[in-house]
Amino acid sequence: MPNVTVNPTRMELTRLKGKLRTAQRGHKLLKDKRDELMKQFLDTVREVRSLRAEVEEELMQVHSSFAVASALMSAQALEQALMYPKQSVELTMTFRNVMSVNVPEYDFRTKTQSDSDIYPYGFAATSGELDAAVEALGRVFRKLLKLAQIEKSAQLMAEEIEKTRRRVNALEYVKIPEMQESIKYITMKLDENERANTIRLMKVKDMVLKAAIEERRARDAEAAADRG
Amino acid sequence: MAATYKIAVVGNWESVMGFRALGLETCPASTPEQARNEIRRLAHEDCAVIYLTETLAKALPDVLDKYKDELRPAIILIPGREGSLGIGKENIQRAIERAVGADIL
Numbered sequence: 001m002p003n004v005t006v007n008p009t010r011m012e013l014t015r016l017k018g019k020l021r022t023a024q025r026g027h028k029l030l031k032d033k034r035d036e037l038m039k040q041f042l043d044t045v046r047e048v049r050s051l052r053a054e055v056e057e058e059l060m061q062v063h064s065s066f067a068v069a070s071a072l073m074s075a076q077a078l079e080q081a082l083m084y085p086k087q088s089v090e091l092t093m094t095f096r097n098v099m100s101v102n103v104p105e106y107d108f109r110t111k112t113q114s115d116s117d118i119y120p121y122g123f124a125a126t127s128g129e130l131d132a133a134v135e136a137l138g139r140v141f142r143k144l145l146k147l148a149q150i151e152k153s154a155q156l157m158a159e160e161i162e163k164t165r166r167r168v169n170a171l172e173y174v175k176i177p178e179m180q181e182s183i184k185y186i187t188m189k190l191d192e193n194e195r196a197n198t199i200r201l202m203k204v205k206d207m208v209l210k211a212a213i214e215e216r217r218a219r220d221a222e223a224a225a226d227r228g
Numbered sequence: 229m230a231a232t233y234k235i236a237v238v239g240n241w242e243s244v245m246g247f248r249a250l251g252l253e254t255c256p257a258s259t260p261e262q263a264r265n266e267i268r269r270l271a272h273e274d275c276a277v278i279y280l281t282e283t284l285a286k287a288l289p290d291v292l293d294k295y296k297d298e299l300r301p302a303i304i305l306i307p308g309r310e311g312s313l314g315i316g317k318e319n320i321q322r323a324i325e326r327a328v329g330a331d332i333l
Binding site: 038041045048049052053055056059060062063066067070078079089090091092093095102104106108133134137138141144145147148149151152154155156157158159161162165 | 231232233234235242243245246247249250251252276277279296297299300302304306307308309311312316317320323324326327328329
């Protein structure tokens with residue numbers, strides 16, 4: 001259905017044509033963006049899935065070794081052992097731009113450098129199972145951070161893809177057809193005006209001719225009368 | 229940007245105590261309400277990653293939705309001591325559905 005508010009003028013037509021060209025170009029670009037984002041997103045998601053499965057499994061093992069440790073020690077002793085951490089972690093966050101989506105990249109720095117120096121308790125009062133559990137957790141931690149990074153990236157990318165997809169569809173199925181319709185309407189209207197004008201000119205020409213002929217005839221008749 | 233952030237773990241005491249040894253900030257929370265408050269506080273402070281146990285996450289879908297599109301914090305679900313509930317995996321699935329419009333994997 002043509003947009004009724006559109007003015008069928010030449011200026012409007014030029015304006016609309018320019019708009020349509022921009023829209024088509026934007027549509028193409030957004031489509032490319034969507035496709036590329038989708039590709040990256042699917043790669044990320046595949047990675048997230050496998051990493052998550054791994055992490056979950058390892059965490060469950062860690063949990064069970066903690067369960068063993070807590071079975072061997074009293075709750076108070078356990079709490080006391082873990083009360084004051086020796087290790088501390090500082091996280092730095094930088095951003096990477098993937099197809100105009102800012103995705104975070106985490107990097108962490110630990111206070112103590114070696115992995116074996118993280119036990120915040122003396123070994124005398126705690127069971128060996130706790131050491132094993134803490135060590136295992138330390139190993140999972142790297143993966144856990146990587147998981148955080150890519151899972152957040154996936155979430156942010158999903159949002160961006162959704163937005164881009166909507167824009168592409170809005171352009172493709174609403175804006176561009178609407179403009180094409182308007183352009184067609186204006187062109188037809190202008191052509192119609194053109195034809196009306198031609199017809200009017202022909203009519204006027206006819207009338208002028210007719211008047212001239214009449215006049216000529218009248219003059220001829222007068223001349224004939226004068227002679228006769 | 230080289231600001232430093234914290235990493236926090238929210239969950240019941242048994243599930244989070246181990247993380248304390250690693251130097252992460254642990255926030256024991258036994259009820260969803262406590263967890264909600266903790267997360268709000270952590271998000272307000274400079275906390276970039278929050279690990280939340282699935283058991284608590286199940287009761288707080290609104291909190292997850294709220295921070296889903298924010299750059300910080302990233303709320304990542306981890307299985308608690310009770311075992312994995314599959315919510316973490318489900319969330320990935322939801323992200324795919326959101327992006328693609330259909331479940332394709």
